[in-house]
Amino acid sequence: MKKVYLDNAATTPQDPEVVEAMLPYFKEHFGNPSSIHAFGQKAKEGIDKARKIIAKKIKANPDEIIFTSGGTEANNLALKGIAHTQKAKGNHIITSQIEHHSVLNTARQLEKEGFKVTYLKVDKEGLVDPKELEKAITKETILVSVMAANNEIGTIEPTRELAKVARSHKIYFHTDAVQAFCKIPFDVGWGIDLASFSAHKIHGPKGIGALYIKRGTKIQPRQVGGHQEFEKRAGTENVPAIVGFGKAVEIYNVDELRKIAELRDKLIEGVINKIPKVKLNGPKEKRLPNIANFSFLGVEGEALLMELDSKGIACSTGSACAAPTLEPSHVLQAIGITAIVAHSSLRMSLGKENSEEDIDYVLEILPQAVKNLRKISPF
Amino acid sequence: MYTKKVIQLFKHPHNVGKIKNPDGLGKAGNPVCGDIMWIYIKIGKNKKGEETIKDIRFSTFGCAAAIATSSMVTDLAKGKTISEAKKITRKDVADELGGLPPVKFHCSNLAVDALHKAIQNYEKKKHK
Numbered sequence: 001m002k003k004v005y006l007d008n009a010a011t012t013p014q015d016p017e018v019v020e021a022m023l024p025y026f027k028e029h030f031g032n033p034s035s036i037h038a039f040g041q042k043a044k045e046g047i048d049k050a051r052k053i054i055a056k057k058i059k060a061n062p063d064e065i066i067f068t069s070g071g072t073e074a075n076n077l078a079l080k081g082i083a084h085t086q087k088a089k090g091n092h093i094i095t096s097q098i099e100h101h102s103v104l105n106t107a108r109q110l111e112k113e114g115f116k117v118t119y120l121k122v123d124k125e126g127l128v129d130p131k132e133l134e135k136a137i138t139k140e141t142i143l144v145s146v147m148a149a150n151n152e153i154g155t156i157e158p159t160r161e162l163a164k165v166a167r168s169h170k171i172y173f174h175t176d177a178v179q180a181f182c183k184i185p186f187d188v189g190w191g192i193d194l195a196s197f198s199a200h201k202i203h204g205p206k207g208i209g210a211l212y213i214k215r216g217t218k219i220q221p222r223q224v225g226g227h228q229e230f231e232k233r234a235g236t237e238n239v240p241a242i243v244g245f246g247k248a249v250e251i252y253n254v255d256e257l258r259k260i261a262e263l264r265d266k267l268i269e270g271v272i273n274k275i276p277k278v279k280l281n282g283p284k285e286k287r288l289p290n291i292a293n294f295s296f297l298g299v300e301g302e303a304l305l306m307e308l309d310s311k312g313i314a315c316s317t318g319s320a321c322a323a324p325t326l327e328p329s330h331v332l333q334a335i336g337i338t339a340i341v342a343h344s345s346l347r348m349s350l351g352k353e354n355s356e357e358d359i360d361y362v363l364e365i366l367p368q369a370v371k372n373l374r375k376i377s378p379f
Numbered sequence: 380m381y382t383k384k385v386i387q388l389f390k391h392p393h394n395v396g397k398i399k400n401p402d403g404l405g406k407a408g409n410p411v412c413g414d415i416m417w418i419y420i421k422i423g424k425n426k427k428g429e430e431t432i433k434d435i436r437f438s439t440f441g442c443a444a445a446i447a448t449s450s451m452v453t454d455l456a457k458g459k460t461i462s463e464a465k466k467i468t469r470k471d472v473a474d475e476l477g478g479l480p481p482v483k484f485h486c487s488n489l490a491v492d493a494l495h496k497a498i499q500n501y502e503k504k505k506h507k
Contacts, residue, residue, distance in 0.1 A: 300442055
């Protein structure tokens with residue numbers, strides 16, 4: 001059976017070159033980077049190189065890159081680390097309603113500790129308005145955290161403008177750049193104090209990410225122990241994963257993004273032309289090149305996902321049925337989509353492995369799958 | 380996550396569709412949790428003169444578990460007397476499917492609810 005993977009926003013296949021680069025660090029370069037001997041120093045070289053590559057990509061200094069176990073840990077460290085350090089200055093944090101759960105649930109935990117959190121509304125395309133941020137700022141505000149691009153609908157936020165607002169009030173600005181990283185221009189010089197990244201969304205390994213922390217930013221570590229990661233994150237480094245992360249960034253080919261965007265547009269056009277009663281969720285213009293999110297009215301998303309899976313097509317849904325909480329996607333609800341339409345949503349996120357034939361295959365299978373499920377549906 | 384039986388019934392559900400002028404119609408579910416099930420019944424009589432579920436159909440907006448439970452409850456009820464059909468429980472449906480993931484257990488509840496509501500609807504009409 002043909003297999004088409006359209007869930008690259010969940011994770012991506014590892015590039016063979018990445019795997020190749022990692023292998024020696026499992027074998028001959030197994031040393032502990034904190035060790036002074038040659039074995040340790042060889043491992044340290046691998047980490048240093050990766051750190052430089054990642055720093056260069058976002059126009060930061062290498063000592064501003066802190067490796068973490070992934071995007072979730074980076075978001076936890078950013079929010080809790082700043083909140084706990086700045087507590088004396090104020091207790092107000094601003095974020096948005098469409099953040100990833102690793103930001104939202106961290107914010108909720110901070111609320112339990114006594115911090116006040118404002119969750120900025122977004123418009124129907126998922127955009128945060130810098131003017132709304134300006135209005136939400138109080139004398140107590142210590143941190144603003146708004147994602148660079150959304151993982152469900154692909155909205156690209158006005159990061160530069162939002163950072164500018166925060167900076168004008170001397171408030172720390174953090175952005176979860178996990179989905180945006182490598183896919184859209186990103187420069188910490190925009191006034192960004194902290195930014196979270198993950199390797200496995202860009203063909204790197206799972207279990208590794210990074211937090212950019214601007215020089216001079218005081219942050220309370222979440223994990224204490226040894227002196228690793230400039231005393232901001234203790235624990236022996238995951239050397240092979242860090243090396244793989246660096247390699248993934250090094251070889252990321254931005255030219256492929258144009259091809260991906262073309263395929264995504266072909267997909268969107270095909271779906272809209274071939275299937276009645278379909279809605280494209282999210283922005284038309286300010287969208288990541290790889291994400292398309294649809295609602296097929298009258299069809300529940302998880303059922304459609306399963307139907308497509310049985311034909312070798314992998315994607316994801318914002319339906320409550322697919323969530324352990326049985327709540328429809330908070331992102332789709334925040335952009336004003338009703339619960340029932342959110343239940344009908346399907347996210348297709350493309351990658352560099354996808355071809356024209358893949359999209360043709362999806363456009364052949366999907367209309368029939370929707371038709372079959374509509375036959376069962378009361379609507 | 381799903382048993383083979385669930386997947387099989389999801390792919391090839393039994394008793395799908397509507398009945399024109401049904402004797403009873405039961406609707407269960409709500410748009411917030413995601414699943415909506417409609418069950419249509421047609422009542423007949425067996426040799427003993429007892430009322431039975433002669434025909435039963437369903438329409439479901441929901442996940443694979445919702446579709447499989449709808450199909451299973453219609454299979455379990457078909458041909459049964461009304462008093463037997465009333466005794467069908469969510470556990471019967473889930474057991475026949477070889478179990479459901481805990482988070483999907485409410486689907487079997489909905490399917491049984493829709494069936495019981497269809498019977499209630501019939502009985503209410505009859506006593507008018």
